[in-house]
Amino acid sequence: MNSEPRPYELNPRYPATGTVVTGWNEAVATLPDQPIVLALDGPAALDWNEAARGIAAALRARSTEVGVLDVRERWSPAAVERLCTPHDEADAFFLPLAEFEMADLFEGPLTVERPTNGVLLVFGPGAALCSPDLTWWADLPKRYAESAVASGTLPVGVNLGHPDVPGELRRLFYSDWPVADRHRDALAPRIDRWIDVQDPHSPASLAGPEVRSTLAELARQPVRTRPYFNSTAWGGRWAAEKLGFEPDNGNTALGYELIAPEAGVLIGQGAGAQVELPFQLLCVLHPERFLGADVHRRYGTSFPIRFDYLDTVGGGSLSLHCHPQEQYMRKHFGWPYTQHETYYVTASEPDSQVLLGLRQNADVDLMRKEVEASATHGTPLRVDDHVQTFPADPGQLFMIPAGTPHASGAGNLVLEISATPYLYSLRFYDWLRRASGVPRPLSHQHAFANLDTTRRGTEVAKDLVQQPRVLREGAGWREEVLGALPEMFYVVHRFVLDGTGPAHDDTEGRFHILNVAAGDGVVVETADGHRHDLAFAETLTVPAAVGGYRLHPVGARPVQVVKSLVAPS
Numbered sequence: 001m002n003s004e005p006r007p008y009e010l011n012p013r014y015p016a017t018g019t020v021v022t023g024w025n026e027a028v029a030t031l032p033d034q035p036i037v038l039a040l041d042g043p044a045a046l047d048w049n050e051a052a053r054g055i056a057a058a059l060r061a062r063s064t065e066v067g068v069l070d071v072r073e074r075w076s077p078a079a080v081e082r083l084c085t086p087h088d089e090a091d092a093f094f095l096p097l098a099e100f101e102m103a104d105l106f107e108g109p110l111t112v113e114r115p116t117n118g119v120l121l122v123f124g125p126g127a128a129l130c131s132p133d134l135t136w137w138a139d140l141p142k143r144y145a146e147s148a149v150a151s152g153t154l155p156v157g158v159n160l161g162h163p164d165v166p167g168e169l170r171r172l173f174y175s176d177w178p179v180a181d182r183h184r185d186a187l188a189p190r191i192d193r194w195i196d197v198q199d200p201h202s203p204a205s206l207a208g209p210e211v212r213s214t215l216a217e218l219a220r221q222p223v224r225t226r227p228y229f230n231s232t233a234w235g236g237r238w239a240a241e242k243l244g245f246e247p248d249n250g251n252t253a254l255g256y257e258l259i260a261p262e263a264g265v266l267i268g269q270g271a272g273a274q275v276e277l278p279f280q281l282l283c284v285l286h287p288e289r290f291l292g293a294d295v296h297r298r299y300g301t302s303f304p305i306r307f308d309y310l311d312t313v314g315g316g317s318l319s320l321h322c323h324p325q326e327q328y329m330r331k332h333f334g335w336p337y338t339q340h341e342t343y344y345v346t347a348s349e350p351d352s353q354v355l356l357g358l359r360q361n362a363d364v365d366l367m368r369k370e371v372e373a374s375a376t377h378g379t380p381l382r383v384d385d386h387v388q389t390f391p392a393d394p395g396q397l398f399m400i401p402a403g404t405p406h407a408s409g410a411g412n413l414v415l416e417i418s419a420t421p422y423l424y425s426l427r428f429y430d431w432l433r434r435a436s437g438v439p440r441p442l443s444h445q446h447a448f449a450n451l452d453t454t455r456r457g458t459e460v461a462k463d464l465v466q467q468p469r470v471l472r473e474g475a476g477w478r479e480e481v482l483g484a485l486p487e488m489f490y491v492v493h494r495f496v497l498d499g500t501g502p503a504h505d506d507t508e509g510r511f512h513i514l515n516v517a518a519g520d521g522v523v524v525e526t527a528d529g530h531r532h533d534l535a536f537a538e539t540l541t542v543p544a545a546v547g548g549y550r551l552h553p554v555g556a557r558p559v560q561v562v563k564s565l566v567a568p569s
Contacts, residue, residue: 005520005555006535008243012224013266013274017217018210020268020275024058027193027205031059031134035115039132040123040195041187043180044160045145045172048072050200051138052123065118072124072163076107084161084175093443094424095174097334102126102183105161125160125180128187136193136205137184141276142262143228144198145172147248173423174333177261185284185301188212196275204275206267211277212285214267219286220545222524222532225263225279227539229311230254233433233440236315238347238413243537255309257539258513260302260420279303282543292510292544295566298489304337305490305564306422307513307539310414313349318407319430319442320355320383323421325402325450332446333424340488341400341418344562345392346517346537349411352392355383356406356464360457362386364448371428371444378439381429388460395518395560397482397492399464403452415515417492417564426450468494476500477551484567495551495561497522502550505563512542512565514551519559523552534561 021027031038040051052068059066083100102125103110110129112122128135149158149167158167160176191208198204206214229245235253239245245252256262260279268274283303287296291303298304310318323339330336343354358364367386374381387405390398392412400406400418405428408414426447430440455463468480477497484491494517495503502525505512514534516522521535527548534540535554542549553559 003523003533003554006533008535008537010244011226011266011271013268013270014214014218014223015269016206016210016267017213018207020204020206020273022202022204022273024054024203025061027195027203028055028058028062030193030207031119035117035119036133037112037114037120037122037130039127039130039135040121040138041128041135041183042125042138043140043145044125044163044176045148045158045167046138046140046197047200048124051197052121054200054203055121059119059121065115067115067118067120069112069120069122070124071110071122071127071130074110075105075161079105079107080161084159084171086171092441093170093446094333095170096332097178098175099334100179102179103129126183134192135187135190136195137187137191138195138197138203139276139278140197141264142177143256181261181280184278185280188281188284194275194277198276204268204273206275215277215281215285218265219282219290219543221526221530222540222542222546223265223282224538224540225258226266226276228256229309230256233435234312234316234318236311236313236413238311238313239309251315252311253315255311257307257309257515258541259306259308259422289545290511290543292507294569295510295544298566298569299337302420304420304566305513306416306418306420307515307564308416308418308422310343310408310412310416312408312410312412313347315410317409317431319425319427320381320387320405320407321425321427322405322447322450322452323402323426324424324446325452328450329402329421329424335421337419337421337489338402339419339421339424340402341416342483342492343398343400343408344415344417344482344492344517345394345396345412346415347413348392348394352411353389353409354392354398354406354412355387355389355409356398356400357388357404357460358453358456359386359388362456364451364453368448374429374432375439375442375444378432380432383429390461390465397466399466399483399485399488401452401485401487403450404455404464405451415517415562417562419490474501474504477503479503479505482562489567490564491567493563495563497551497553497559497561499553499556499558502552504548504550506548507542507544507546509544510566511544512563513539514542515539515562517560517562519553519557520555522554522559522561525550525552
């Protein structure tokens with residue numbers, strides 16, 4: 001089965017079990033011709049007034065009487081101040097994950113007077129708490145809110161509880177998103193219509209039962225999420241030149257292949273009629289089928305592994321940083337598991353490097369003094385005095401357990417295969433880069449509180465720069481272990497296919513993630529007949545329920561497929 005290679009697909013799409021319609025008139029046409037309370041719920045970071053106007057206009061166009069209630073006017077000012085407003089002593093970089101529920105923003109139960117005629121439209125975050133007749137969920141993928149806050153294009157109304165003040169990323173990441181996600185997940189089994197408002201004037205929508213039946217189908221077959229790239233000060237251009245991305249801000253630094261809290265799956269008939277559903281709903285609605293029973297038991301409905309790209313080809317080095325150790329992560333930030341990482345080098349320029357681990361003779365007290373002097377006075381840090389460097393050879397995996405100082409140097413395309421937490425980079429040094437004309441603030445106090453000073457020198461190379469070892473093999477293929485550590489809950493493997501035959505695998509009750517790291521691609525064929533092609537640089541989730549599957553190489557060249565899974569407990 002040597003299919004023709006194809007280019008990287010920017011918008012992978014799957015058919016829905018029903019029909020995606022576009023426009024408010026089409027959505028409103030599905031409403032019953034009787035008095036109802038219609039709740040339009042969703043995240044804070046969308047234009048609620050525009051959505052309400054669109055629905056109201058569509059209702060009036062069909063001669064339906066309509067009243068509107070903005071639930072944001074019912075939020076308790078005291079609750080907003082207590083729950084949604086960081087206080088002066090709050091950490092300047094991070095906040096603990098918010099634990100409150102959407103209902104806590106109201107002084108008591110959200111009650112409304114039922115209409116005797118027409119439709120009462122109750123809208124805004126928390127609207128579904130009013131015991132409506134029908135619940136619609138209006139959604140905007142999280143990348144829009146993050147981009148709007150960073151660029152200032154949506155200056156007010158982004159943050160939960162603060163519809164009239166400028167947005168802030170810290171609240172968005174650590175407060176708004178966790179609360180809105182829990183609220184959405186609780187509603188998911190009974191949402192009556194899903195509305196994608198990426199085009200606010202012609203939203204795409206799909207009936208709730210058809211959303212759930214589509215997700216039920218996807219939970220038992222391989223699935224890709226919609227990828228995208230963010231730009232940063234250090235970003236490169238590899239993904240723009242090789243994959244066809246058109247970055248908004250000049251580079252393709254951060255490639256979101258599969259970061260579950262932000263990932264979406266495109267569903268519909270085509271680009272003009274599609275909705276983007278949160279990948280997380282597959283875990284919420286079908287946890288054992290999608291994750292596997294053991295993974296579900298250990299991680300709940302959290303999808304625990306992420307795949308993303310760091311593109312510094314033609315860019316600069318990442319900051320020198322580490323990630324929180326597990327107890328620190330639990331105590332200070334509220335995540336039940338921590339941000340272990342690995343770097344897999346997909347491509348690199350000559351002489352590029354990865355910084356990893358302390359030197360044998362590193363003086364941590366001196367390093368701290370130099371970091372503080374750099375932060376205060378702008379003096380360069382002598383990074384090589386403290387941290388080791390390794391050649392960034394394509395195909396090499398670097399293990400990065402929490403607490404390990406590390407950075408990808410300039411000239412690399414690194415595939416991060418990591419634990420899902422992704423917002424906790426504790427920075428020691430950022431090469432004196434400036435943000436908005438001033439030195440970029442660094443969370444070095446957090447970084448030193450988590451620095452692992454025990455693994456140094458030759459132990460770094462032995463433990464963290466492992467060499468491939470063959471796990472199993474067959475005619476024309478082998479599976480290698482690239483990296484495994486007792487303190488890390490997941491492992492990284494690689495299939496090497498020489499083009500003569502398929503490799504065989506089985507999920508054995510836990511999801512797999514695959515990425516084509518070299519060659520033209522593969523066709524993934526499941527035991528029950530599903531086939532999914534996967535081109536170079538693309539990432540695919542194979543749900544636990546798939547069981548047996550085969551990898552058929554595409555093209556005449558050898559193919560390498562990186563695989564990760566949660567290690568058995």
